[in-house]
Amino acid sequence: MSTFTTRDGCPIEYREAGSGEQVLVLLHGWSQSQATFDHVVEPLAADRRVVTYDQRGHGRSGRPAGGARIATLAADLHDLLDHLGLERVDLLGHSMGASVLWSYLDTHGSNRVDRLVLLDQPSVCTRLPWMDAADAQAAGAILDMPGAEGFCRALLGEDSGAAREAFLRSMLSDDVPEDLVGWLLGENLAMDVDFGTRLLLDHVMQDWRDVLPRIDRPTLVVGGRSSHVDPASQEWIADRIPGSRLRVFGAEEGGSHFPFVEQPQTFVDELTGFLAR
Numbered sequence: 001m002s003t004f005t006t007r008d009g010c011p012i013e014y015r016e017a018g019s020g021e022q023v024l025v026l027l028h029g030w031s032q033s034q035a036t037f038d039h040v041v042e043p044l045a046a047d048r049r050v051v052t053y054d055q056r057g058h059g060r061s062g063r064p065a066g067g068a069r070i071a072t073l074a075a076d077l078h079d080l081l082d083h084l085g086l087e088r089v090d091l092l093g094h095s096m097g098a099s100v101l102w103s104y105l106d107t108h109g110s111n112r113v114d115r116l117v118l119l120d121q122p123s124v125c126t127r128l129p130w131m132d133a134a135d136a137q138a139a140g141a142i143l144d145m146p147g148a149e150g151f152c153r154a155l156l157g158e159d160s161g162a163a164r165e166a167f168l169r170s171m172l173s174d175d176v177p178e179d180l181v182g183w184l185l186g187e188n189l190a191m192d193v194d195f196g197t198r199l200l201l202d203h204v205m206q207d208w209r210d211v212l213p214r215i216d217r218p219t220l221v222v223g224g225r226s227s228h229v230d231p232a233s234q235e236w237i238a239d240r241i242p243g244s245r246l247r248v249f250g251a252e253e254g255g256s257h258f259p260f261v262e263q264p265q266t267f268v269d270e271l272t273g274f275l276a277r
Contacts, residue, residue, distance in 0.1 A: 001013055002016070006075070008064070012055075014051060015034060016049060017044075022090065025090070026094075028058070029094045033190060039264035044268060057196060077101075090113075090115040090117070090275055091104075091113055094121075096203050099208065101118065106208075117219070117220045118237065119259075120222060123140070123209045123236075125148075126141055129145075140232065140234075142229070151163070152197050156193065165185055171257035173262055213242065221237050222249070222259070224248065224249045225251050249270075
């Protein structure tokens with residue numbers, strides 16, 4: 001485990017595995033950590049250098065007073081690439097990590113990107129005031145405005161732990177072993193809930209639809225038939241990214257929100273096939 005400090009003084013924990021000219025950086029989702037990729041790092045690192053890190057406010061990284069914004073997390077990614085001297089990378093974003101990648105591309109462009117993997121994230125999480133019902137359904141919006149507020153209040157309330165556990169379980173298949181659920185929950189609870197709630201609200205209020213047609217790098221869009229994210233929303237994203245590829249995992253393939261945890265080898269096979277093209 002190594003640490004670097006961002007431009008605004010936040011310590012970020014990161015790990016590296018493997019070697020080679022091809023570099024893959026993995027970004028975890030909201031309330032998780034780089035440890036959620038532990039099931040796939042070793043096989044992925046057989047043919048490339050793999051970098052994972054805890055985004056600020058998560059895992060073992062710093063607990064800053066500010067910066068609870070997707071744009072700040074995108075700036076942290078830029079700082080990490082600078083710190084490691086990486087000029088060309090493949091980027092994978094899971095859940096909120098995909099939103100961080102959209103923000104990074106929007107503000108920094110794609111000059112440092114070889115390939116892009118977007119894993120089970122709607123381009124809009126909440127039905128925003130300028131969206132009608134058809135727009136929200138196509139984009140896969142999970143929440144409405146009262147729902148977003150209600151979830152934030154639950155996270156900050158007396159039953160915060162129960163709310164966080166229920167949310168995690170809603171993203172996993174019913175037959176996931178309890179010890180695995182407990183491990184994921186432990187990583188979830190490492191996130192500072194005050195920072196995390198502010199970040200969540202910023203995350204679910206973003207509208208990334210205008211970024212999609214501007215993505216000019218080979219892109220793999222991944223969804224799951226048994227995910228809480230409507231797989232049709234991932235097809236919608238793939239249709240708007242020029243030349244992108246879509247892969248939707250079936251339930252028997254670990255097709256929840258965490259395919260890389262539930263069926264890691266199936267996920268690795270798909271990912272390495274894409275990265276080898």
